[in-house]
Amino acid sequence: MKRLLAATMLLGAVAGCSPPPALSDADGRVQVVTTTGILADLVRNVGGERVLVDSIVPDSADAHAYEPTLRDVRNIVYADLAFSNYLLLEAQNVIKALDANLPDGVEQISLAEGATKYAAEIIPLVEDVSLDTVWLGLRVHGDGAHLGADRTSDVRLTATAADGPGRLTAYLTESFGNPDVFVDSGDGFDPANGYRDDTAVLPPEAHTHMSWAFSEAGAYRLTLRAQLAVSADSRPVPMGERTLTFAVGVDPHTVPGMAGATVLRGGHTDITADLDSGDIHLLADDKRLDPARTVIEVPAKALREVPAGPGLRFLGRPGTRVYQLPQAVLGRHVHGEIDPHLWQDVRNAQAYAELIRDSLIAADPAGTATYRANTDRYLRELTALDDYVRERITAIPAPSRYLVTTHDAFAYLAKAYGMVIAGFVTPNPAVEPSLADRRRLTETLRNLRVRAVFLEPNLRARSSTLVEVARQEGVRVCDIYGDAFDDRVTDYVAMMRFNADSLARCLT
Numbered sequence: 339m340k341r342l343l344a345a346t347m348l349l350g351a352v353a354g355c356s357p358p359p360a361l362s363d364a365d366g367r368v369q370v371v372t373t374t375g376i377l378a379d380l381v382r383n384v385g386g387e388r389v390l391v392d393s394i395v396p397d398s399a400d401a402h403a404y405e406p407t408l409r410d411v412r413n414i415v416y417a418d419l420a421f422s423n424y425l426l427l428e429a430q431n432v433i434k435a436l437d438a439n440l441p442d443g444v445e446q447i448s449l450a451e452g453a454t455k456y457a458a459e460i461i462p463l464v465e466d467v468s469l470d471t472v473w474l475g476l477r478v479h480g481d482g483a484h485l486g487a488d489r490t491s492d493v494r495l496t497a498t499a500a501d502g503p504g505r506l507t508a509y510l511t512e513s514f515g516n517p518d519v520f521v522d523s524g525d526g527f528d529p530a531n532g533y534r535d536d537t538a539v540l541p542p543e544a545h546t547h548m549s550w551a552f553s554e555a556g557a558y559r560l561t562l563r564a565q566l567a568v569s570a571d572s573r574p575v576p577m578g579e580r581t582l583t584f585a586v587g588v589d590p591h592t593v594p595g596m597a598g599a600t601v602l603r604g605g606h607t608d609i610t611a612d613l614d615s616g617d618i619h620l621l622a623d624d625k626r627l628d629p630a631r632t633v634i635e636v637p638a639k640a641l642r643e644v645p646a647g648p649g650l651r652f653l654g655r656p657g658t659r660v661y662q663l664p665q666a667v668l669g670r671h672v673h674g675e676i677d678p679h680l681w682q683d684v685r686n687a688q689a690y691a692e693l694i695r696d697s698l699i700a701a702d703p704a705g706t707a708t709y710r711a712n713t714d715r716y717l718r719e720l721t722a723l724d725d726y727v728r729e730r731i732t733a734i735p736a737p738s739r740y741l742v743t744t745h746d747a748f749a750y751l752a753k754a755y756g757m758v759i760a761g762f763v764t765p766n767p768a769v770e771p772s773l774a775d776r777r778r779l780t781e782t783l784r785n786l787r788v789r790a791v792f793l794e795p796n797l798r799a800r801s802s803t804l805v806e807v808a809r810q811e812g813v814r815v816c817d818i819y820g821d822a823f824d825d826r827v828t829d830y831v832a833m834m835r836f837n838a839d840s841l842a843r844c845l846t
Contacts, residue, residue, distance in 0.1 A: 368702045371417040373428045373436065374401050376681055376821060377449065377690075379829045381421060383716045384694045388705045394432055397823040398796045401428050406435040414439040419701045421694065424448035424489070425460075425678035427821070430541050437490050447697050449690050450680050458689035460676050461749055471640050473606045474663050476538055477545040477621060480613030482566055485575060487542055492567045493611050494574065497521035497536040498529070499561040502584070504554030507653060511549060511665055517649055520548065521560070533563075545608060549665040551653050552636060555587030557594065564611035564618050577611055580618040580629045586636040586661045593633055600632045607634070636661045679747045679821060683754035684724035684834060688717055723831050730838035731755040738845045742782065742791040744804060747820035751837070760786055779804070783811045790814035790844035796822045816844040 367390045372378040378393040385391065392413040395404045401423075414420070420440055422428060427450070440446055454460060478493045500506050500523035509519040521536045528535065540546060552558060561581045565574035585593050590601045607622040620627040640663065646656040653660055680686040695713040699706050731739070732755075740760040741748055752759050760782055782788065791808045795817055808815050818840055819833045827833045 368418045368698065368705075369413075369416055370698075371413050371420045371436070373422040373432055374821065375823045376830055376833075377421050377423060379823075380687065380690055381694055381698075384691055384709060384713050385698055385705075386708060386712045388702065388708055389698065394436070395428070395822075397825075397828075399822060400796060401432070401821055404429050404432055406432055411435055411439050415441065417441070417444055419444065419697060420446040421697070422446065422448050423450045423678055423680075425450040425676050426541070426544055427678035430544075433541075434490050437488075445697065445701065447693065449693055450676075450678050452693050453680065453686060453689035456689035456692045458680055458686040459683065460680065461753060462676060471637060471663050472602050472604060472634060473547065474550055474634065475545055475547045475606070475608045476540060477608035477610040478540045478542050478613065479610050479621070481542045482568070482613035485566060485613065486568045487566060487613065489541060491542055491569065492539045493542065493577075493613070494565045494567060495538045495540070495609070495611055496533045496563045496565070497523075497560060498527055498533055498563050498579070500527070500559065502552070502554075502558030502586075503556035504552055504558075506558050506560060506584075507551045508548050509551075509652075510546065517652070519652060522652065523560075540611075542613060547665045550584075550636070550663040552584065552586040552661040553654065553658075555638075555661065557588065558584040558586060560584070562609065562618060566613065577613070578617040582609065582620075582629050582634065583632070584634045584636055587638045587641070590633040590635045596631075596633050598631075600627055602627075602632060602634045603637070634663075636663055677746075677749050679750055681830065682748055682750035682820075682834075684720055684727060685754065686750065687830060688720050688724075691716055691720065719831065723834055727834055727838040728755055730842040731757065734842055734845045737787070738789055740786050740788050740845075741841075742788055742804070743818060743820075744793050744797045747794070748818070755838075757841070760788060779807050780811060783807065783813055788813055789846075790816045792816050792818035792840070792844070794818060794820045794822075795824055795826075814844050816840050 367388055368385065370381050370385065370389050370391045372381055372391060372393050374395045375393045375397050378391045381389060381391050394406055394410045394413070395401045414436055417440060420436055422433065422436060424433070425448075436446060450458075450460070476495055481487065481489075482491060482493075497508075497520070500521070502523070505524040506521070507519065507523070508521045509517045511517055520538045525535075527533055559581050561579060563579040564577035566577060567574050583593060583596055583599075585601075590596075590599075593599075602620070602622055605623045607620055610619050610621040612619060618629065620629055620632055640661045641659050642662045644650055644653045644656055644658045644660060681690065691713055695709050698709045702709075739757050741752060741757045742760050748757070749759060751757060783791075791804055791813055793804070793815060805815055818837050819827055823829070823833065827836050
């Protein structure tokens, strides 16, 4: 399989279902569909008995990777109102299924974006840039609205040619180690099929990490073409073609034709298709670079052995040595520029509730008094919750308020309640962590005297390295909830109270 993030839409999945008029539940309740269980819980608290709520992503599932089912589509078709978080929290197929199947005239509310009008605070998504080599990902800049694009549109980044002394491979490793290859120069490039086998697909304003592997040392060049598909049946809009240069295991200053070029050695760099300017450039830690005047260094220290197992055989036999720029974060980690996990600050959840209230009133004016009363009650409950979380975390000694987790979902909690994000780990089960990776984590735990690390229960399978190092250092391993409920924690208030108690108990 060589398609990255290719969306399979569930259009027309419910044969013969014609959406009924508003307030379509048999007893007159407003039928609401949300993307996640957390949003569903907020809607139930505001809507009370006047609403019937279904969540697309079930409890314990990962909203970043969930694939909608036919049952989900049926719930969408019959909805009177829909709520998503967005800011690219949900998998793109969830958003496409929602937007494509809502009845005409039914409103879809993006809570994370709309809540800013209700005093919600947003913060940039900041990622750790401490790897020893470049993090080289793919990005789409701009929303393409001036071209008619919306959040269901696709930008296609296509590799059309490559040259170098060996094989160049770019791929994404999914959450459980399954590779999804974007480009493989070893099997050529086929213009007859539109280079479909070497095309990555991303929505507007999105970003994803990648792994890059090279079989031999030397200079490589890769030509990429970008196109915007406004809709599934529209003719793609061309956005230019550029060539990238890599210096693999050799002095980057000696690459022919690149004298005086900028050399990228570290940090976070994205190959960026820019919908605003209509071209391709490199975005290196917010600095825009011209690919024609830039060399991406893949140093000799990037040499790795292909691990055993069939998953990475496309790189070579186990034990074969390849130069690798590793994927920064495991899995289909597509995101935007703003951290989407706003609800980890209870005051942001209050803004969500107010937006939900006003949206329900617009859809069901007869329920205005009920929605206002329910919201007032819930806001008082959330104010008490905010005080509780603050009190519990404030009781933790300041030198112990370091948070090390499996997933970058807690920046809002840290900012609102005085924690410090010391690190997050998303290990790649297909590749053994390097000694440098383990040493860095070990030094973080030792130098900061971290008392505990925190795992999200639904991501426990991805956390073996963190658990091993924590146990080696005598550090506790505790639970924390990010964006999914389970049988133990079934609502938002319980989730935030659990997190506050877990932090206080394990870090004090």
